[in-house]
Amino acid sequence: MKLDVQMRMSLKAEDRLFQLDVAFQSAKNLIVIFGPSGAGKSVTFQAIAGLIEPDQGRIVLDGRVLFDSASGVNLAARERNVGYVFQDYALFPHLTVARNVAFPMQHCIWNGDAGAAAVQEFLRKFDLADLGASYPRQLSGGQRQRVALARALIRKPDILLLDEPLAALDPVLRGKTRGELLKLQQSFAVPMVVITHDPADVEAFAEDLIVFDMGKVARQISVDATNRSAQLRDVLGLD
Amino acid sequence: MTDALVPLFLTLKIAVTATMIVLFAGVACAYVLGRYSFWGSQIIDAICTLPMVMPPTVLGYYLLVAFGRRGWLGSWLEDSLGIQLIFTWQGAVIASASVAFPLVYRAARASLGGVDHHLENAARVLGAGEAKVFFRVSLPLAWRGVFAGTMLAFARAMGEFGATLMIAGSIPGKTQTISIAIYEAVQAGQDSTANFLVLLTSLVCVCILAASGKLLQRQF
Numbered sequence: 001m002k003l004d005v006q007m008r009m010s011l012k013a014e015d016r017l018f019q020l021d022v023a024f025q026s027a028k029n030l031i032v033i034f035g036p037s038g039a040g041k042s043v044t045f046q047a048i049a050g051l052i053e054p055d056q057g058r059i060v061l062d063g064r065v066l067f068d069s070a071s072g073v074n075l076a077a078r079e080r081n082v083g084y085v086f087q088d089y090a091l092f093p094h095l096t097v098a099r100n101v102a103f104p105m106q107h108c109i110w111n112g113d114a115g116a117a118a119v120q121e122f123l124r125k126f127d128l129a130d131l132g133a134s135y136p137r138q139l140s141g142g143q144r145q146r147v148a149l150a151r152a153l154i155r156k157p158d159i160l161l162l163d164e165p166l167a168a169l170d171p172v173l174r175g176k177t178r179g180e181l182l183k184l185q186q187s188f189a190v191p192m193v194v195i196t197h198d199p200a201d202v203e204a205f206a207e208d209l210i211v212f213d214m215g216k217v218a219r220q221i222s223v224d225a226t227n228r229s230a231q232l233r234d235v236l237g238l239d
Numbered sequence: 240m241t242d243a244l245v246p247l248f249l250t251l252k253i254a255v256t257a258t259m260i261v262l263f264a265g266v267a268c269a270y271v272l273g274r275y276s277f278w279g280s281q282i283i284d285a286i287c288t289l290p291m292v293m294p295p296t297v298l299g300y301y302l303l304v305a306f307g308r309r310g311w312l313g314s315w316l317e318d319s320l321g322i323q324l325i326f327t328w329q330g331a332v333i334a335s336a337s338v339a340f341p342l343v344y345r346a347a348r349a350s351l352g353g354v355d356h357h358l359e360n361a362a363r364v365l366g367a368g369e370a371k372v373f374f375r376v377s378l379p380l381a382w383r384g385v386f387a388g389t390m391l392a393f394a395r396a397m398g399e400f401g402a403t404l405m406i407a408g409s410i411p412g413k414t415q416t417i418s419i420a421i422y423e424a425v426q427a428g429q430d431s432t433a434n435f436l437v438l439l440t441s442l443v444c445v446c447i448l449a450a451s452g453k454l455l456q457r458q459f
Contacts, residue, residue: 051360077363090361094379103375104365155366 001159001191002027007047007057007067020044020054020215028207028222029185031193035212041195042087044212045161048193049084050077062158083157083190087164089148091136097147098123098132104155119154126150141168142177153188160185162194166201178204203232243435245412246420247443253328253416254396257335261396262389264336265343266351270373273351291341298337299405306333306406326408331416334402339392346388350381383455390451394444 006023020040033041046052048059050066053074059067061082066075092100102119123129126146136144145165152160165181166174178201185192194205202209209232211219223231268287272280290298306313306324316322324330354377362372378385400418407414409423417440424433 046360049364051363077360078366078368080364082364084361084364086357086361088357090355090357092358092361092376103362103367151365 001029001062002060003031003048003062003159003191003193004058004060005044005048007044007054007059009043009047009052009054009057011043018215022212022215022217024210024217024220026208026210026220029191030182030205030207031191031210032202032206032208033193033195033210033212034197034199034202034206035218036197039212040215041212042163045084045163045193045195048080048159049082049161050075050080064158081155081158083152083155083160085145085148085152085160085162085165087167089136089144089168091144091147091151093136095135096132097128097134097136097139100136100147101128101150101154103151122150122154141170142173145169145177149184153184153190156188157190160190160192162192164195164197166196166198174198174200181205199232203229206232243420243432243439246415246417246436247439249328249412249415250397250417251443253331253335254393256332257339257396258389258393260332260336261340261343261392262385265340265388265392266347266378266385269344269347269351270377273348287344288341290337291345295338295399295401296405299334299402302330302334302337302402302406306330325406326410326414328407328414331399331403331407331414334406335396335399338399338402339396342392342395343385343388346391347381347385350384350388351377353384354380386451386455390447393447397440397444 002025004025007020009020011018011020018038018040020043022040022044033044035041043052047054047057048061048066054067054069056069057067058065058070061080065071065073066080066082067073092103095103098119101122102116105119120129120132123132126149128143128146128150131139131143131147136147139147145168162181166177169177181192181194182205192205194201196202196205206221206223209219209221209223210217211221221231268283272284272287303325304310306316308314308317308323308325313324316324324333358376358380359372362376367375398418399416400422403414403416404419409415409419411420415423417436421433421436421440424430424436
């Protein structure tokens with residue numbers, strides 16, 4: 001999988017102007033985008049997913065052009081086959097867990113029962129088999145995250161974007177969930193891009209680390225398996 | 240007394256028809272104006288809200304100018320389709336729909352605008368086209384506000400007097416709605432008829448409010 005992003009964008013918020021000018025490429029399976037709040041990380045994700053349109057640039061995923069301002073290509077979000085787990089999970093509150101997970105599989109505008117067996121199997125894989133009839137408001141943070149992951153992965157996306165996936169979890173659960181996400185990446189063989197401002201996530205995940213600062217890519221580092229902490233030490237300011 | 244039920248059934252027929260029209264039109268306009276911003280959209284928004292603040296007789300006059308036999312729309316309808324709207328129950332529907340429209344429109348705009356856009360974006364990324372986003376995410380999450388607006392619109396349509404009188408007149412059995420019938424009964428000194436009609440209308444309104452309150456209480 002190769003992800004190639006180059007884009008420029010001006011965003012206006014009240015009287016402030018935020019300029020985003022990022023360019024990075026990666027062929028790794030675990031990419032981490034690291035940086036402080038307001039650095040433009042989530043905006044970059046939204047552009048990759050097709051939820052916002054950059055002013056100029058080119059986004060190519062595995063040879064497929066998702067966006068190219070020069071040739072006027074701008075695939076709609078529904079056509080990009082990009083999985084996206086939002087920071088607050090964005091589970092549909094009016095649908096049960098089963099219907100949330102089945103949502104991408106139902107092609108018409110009415111409620112249909114599409115591939116109920118396939119959905120059940122997926123719920124089992126994510127340890128949600130007993131929660132199919134529950135509503136998101138009845139779930140814990142960890143359970144909600146699993147529903148969001150199941151819903152994003154059921155369509156077999158070409159890439160999975162995770163926006164601060166562990167921020168809402170308590171420290172104990174974070175450690176456990178890091179391991180689960182790594183296992184998920186391997187069992188689904190889906191490349192993952194993770195946004196975080198937690199150095200522990202960087203240490204756990206990054207094969208390629210892209211550091212954002214004030215709307216630009218400050219550094220990009222390839223991290224190999226040996227001696228990860230040493231390689232990341234000066235980037236993350238760890239002792 | 241069964242004679243006194245005639246205006247009630249006529250009013251219900253007019254109000255139900257008008258409410259169904261404004262439900263579709265109000266939600267559709269709210270969706271388009273909320274989602275797309277274009278030159279003139281704010282002016283159209285103001286026009287959509289105008290009947291709410293305009294005196295009903297003024298609105299009735301505008302409808303007469305448009306739909307009357309010599310009106311620009313009315314003369315076209317009569318010449319090309321043989322349809323006449325004034326002094327008909329369909330004309331009364333137009334009058335009721337005009338006054339009730341802003342109630343659904345404003346409620347729908349507020350409710351649809353209040354739906355978390357992250358949820359709509361999540362639906363898009365999960366492969367939903369705009370129709371699916373609207374019918375499976377936005378509308379189900381906005382339905383309470385739209386429903387409350389629709390109930391108000393129905394009540395407004397039931398009670399419409401001024402615009403209805405202007406465009407449809409007061410023809411017993413055809414366009415004499417319950418509000419007009421009550422007014423004329425009081426004018427003619429027919430107190431028992433007026434009392435009966437008033438009590439009946441009040442009962443119908445209370446039942447509608449109770450039913451809609453019950454429907455709004457049920458959780459997802």
